Amino acid sequence: MQNYFSLLFYIKRSKADCNGKANVYLRVTVNSKRAELSIRRKINIDRWNSSAGKAKGFSKEAQELNRYIDIITNKIHKIHQRLVGENKTISALKIRDIYNGKEEKHKMLLKIFQDHNDQVEKLVGKDFAPGTTERYRTAKKHIQNFIKLEYNLDDIPVKDVDHKFINGFEYYLKTERNCSHNTAIKYITNLKKIIRIAYAHDWISKDPFFNWKARLKTVD
Known part of the structure; x- marks a missing residue:
């Protein structure tokens, strides 16, 4: 997808x-x-060129501010280019956070699952039946x-879930757990x-289930 x-x-x-x-x-x-941020600089409102997004004139103050703006512009463009080169999901918030030194931590699969289950439990009797919450708890445990x-880990980044993980989990359920x-x-x-949920929140760049189809077997 092209990013404007x-x-x-x-x-x-x-x-x-x-003043x-x-x-x-x-x-x-x-x-x-x-996404917006302050660059921690001030200027007299009469000395600001709104159309150019820079200070007016050639005073020392104006030249220093404009150089600083050029430095920030260069850094932001490099962040954007890196995200494009790494084929990562790009958002204004992500660019701002990386610039501010707050590079996002990987969202973890089981943590997302637990947050989801907590929300489902609070909606029992309204949007969900008790059996639904039990099924989600069991799924998370599996x-x-x-x-x-x-x-040999307690959790994995949600971005690491791929077709191999999905197929491996299905095999585990049928062999280790003896599930039908x-x-x-x-x-x-x-x-x-x-x-x-992770895909909708831009925590992953692609959906590993995109080509996966649920095929239930007819039981006599």
Whole structure:
């Protein structure tokens, strides 16, 4: 997917201090979604060129501010280029956080699953039946045991869930847990919902279930 990406430096004239100076802000826009940050510099509102997004004139103050703006612009573009090169999901918030030194930590699969289950439990009797919450708890427990057996870990980043993981989990359910085909598919469908949540929140760049089809067997 092509990402529309732009930068805008601006001031908030209405919030100028008693000396007529206002903070300079940067707005990052990716696909119409914005993130803003202060660049921790001020300028007199009469010396700001809104259309250029820079200070007016050639005073020492103006030249220093404009050089600083150029440095920030270069850094932001490098962050954007790195994300494109790594084929990662790009958002204005992500670019801002990386610039601020807050590179996101990997979202963990079981943590997302537990947060989902906690929400489902609070909606029992409204949106969900008690049996639904029990099924999600059991599905999470099976995944937790599979991760421990297969990877010797307590949890894995949700981005590491791929076709190999899905097929391995199905095999685990049918062999180690002695689940029938249909029961195994139901637990995998529970996992699929968690992955869709991660995809919707941009925690993963692609859905490993994209080509996966649930095929239940007819039972006589």
